[in-house]
Amino acid sequence: MIRISILNLFFFIVMLVINYYQRSSVGYIANEQIPLIQPANYAFSIWLLIYFLLFIWIVKGFFVRGKKGSVYRENQLLIPINFILNGAWILAFAQQRILMSTIIIFLLLISLIRIYNKIKRNANKALFDLIPFSIYLGWVSIASIVNVFTFFVRNNVITFLGIDELGWTVVMLLFASLLTVVFILINRDILYPTVIIWSYIAIYINNQEVAINKIIMSNIILISIFVLFISISKVKAEN
Template sequence: MSKFNRLPVYYLALFIVMIIINFIASGDVSDVANKYDTLIQPSGYAFSIWGVIYLGLLFWIIRMLVVKNSRDKIQISLQWIPALNFVLNSIWIIVFTQEWLFASVLVIVTLWLTIIWMYLEVNRHDYHWLDRLPLSLYLGWITLAMVVNVFTWLEQMGVTFTAPFDETLVTTLTLGVVAIIIVLFTVKTRDWVIPLVALWTYIAIIAHGDIADYGNTVFYVVLFFSNFIFAIAAFSNYLVSKEHYFEYRKSLF
């Protein structure tokens, strides 16, 4: 077995460690998030997407163990980046639950960069759609989680937003910029999954109870961008279907 064929085994081992740490500390993560509650914080149900992401990543690793040939090129291209990603994910849980929030921002930004790297590397190859789907879910969620993490850190630091740039306006502008970036990225990559993850998160922000305390401005702005992202996702999906994106000649395994 070559070193590249062994890589998925290492991925799987570190993935299992990450899952164990997540399982142990999941309640503490929620406690910290609730302690430093912000306007941009999504409703609790949104975090259930982690289950889908982890199942997708597990399936992604298993495919690497089972499927050869074209998958080997992706493994060689990715090298140790997935392993680093799983380590960073575990570290983030530790530093966040310890309320080292500035450190958690640094870690999640680095984590996000490794996902970007993996996503773009897979995109460079003649990939099966299942090679990209878990990374799309992961990237979409971490992109927005990173933004929330920054706001959580600012809340811990006691940063106050004053007129005209109060918290409502800053949150609105942030959500608007993030939506534009997601749309542009979607058009470039023709990825319909990332916008749907963003839609899921934006709706969860709307559902967050504290949003009523800040009037209707943020509610309607977030709702607008949610619908906008959904429309882009549908359009992207149409383009992908039109070009027979799912009609690969490769088998599932």
């Protein structure tokens, strides 16, 4: 376990260093040509929470023993790969290689889905083990969609399959909301949808399109209802 935790910590630090030195470039590029679906700048502060929770999870690994360590052993390759992909995405985006960054962020998303599922199925997981990855997965789910739109906007693609940016924004918001509801029902996870709501509120604040904002508000209400439903059912189950 010590060896696994040291490797996790090493790649985590590498990722943080890359993020620290490239943060201004990423922010500048992200705000240069803004797609309709991009959240307001404050929403990106969620990375601080994600990194803080990941750090706690990594440090926790130094102290777990026996069966509890199976969560770390099962993900001993995926965690470093995830951190490498995170850093690679930052570098690609900072160098304005948006297509490459889009490919990388979807690989990052796939790695997170695998990590989440492995931890979710692990009978020996602690209550905290899933929390960092629920929030991380929720944010990267939205960031992946934003990255695609950023690619199209920066390449001046006005329409795709006969649908303009406004139309695709509405479609993707509805699609993301549908996936979120399915995710809630399957995993009974309230943190993932909470991050989606956080993102939607930031998109709403950053947007002037009436149609998009109406869709966002409707989706926030829908997702909130399911979050409330799952929360109540969990409380009843515990009692």
